Amino acid sequence: MRDDLYHLLNNALSFVMPLLIKSLPVIHFLMGFAIGSLTLAFLIRIILTWYPKINLRSGFWPIIFIPTEPILVATRKIVAPIGGVDVTPIIWVGLLSLFRELFLGQQGLLTQIIF
Numbered sequence: 001m002r003d004d005l006y007h008l009l010n011n012a013l014s015f016v017m018p019l020l021i022k023s024l025p026v027i028h029f030l031m032g033f034a035i036g037s038l039t040l041a042f043l044i045r046i047i048l049t050w051y052p053k054i055n056l057r058s059g060f061w062p063i064i065f066i067p068t069e070p071i072l073v074a075t076r077k078i079v080a081p082i083g084g085v086d087v088t089p090i091i092w093v094g095l096l097s098l099f100r101e102l103f104l105g106q107q108g109l110l111t112q113i114i115f
Helices: 002-048 062-076 088-104 109-114
Strands: none
Touching: 002 062, 002 088, 002 109, 062 088, 088 109
């Protein structure tokens, strides 16, 4: 019984693994693009904190505001402003940089599997 289960799982994985391995470069690219885009959006949010009178809901700014604000709202519940300065975008730039390095960097997990 146990041997049959092993062979069943082995056959299922032998079908999935080649597809997964072939799709890894695409996953690598999409993750890099998504992390890079979010990092850029958070960097722009850091700069926009210097200009509090800018309405983020009009003009070009919703492109930056809509993807970042839900993440920042959740983070603001955990990390309060320090001296009246919202540090949550800085925290996310650091976390995204760490994530990018761990998974997509030169010694990253995904990079090591692909190359």
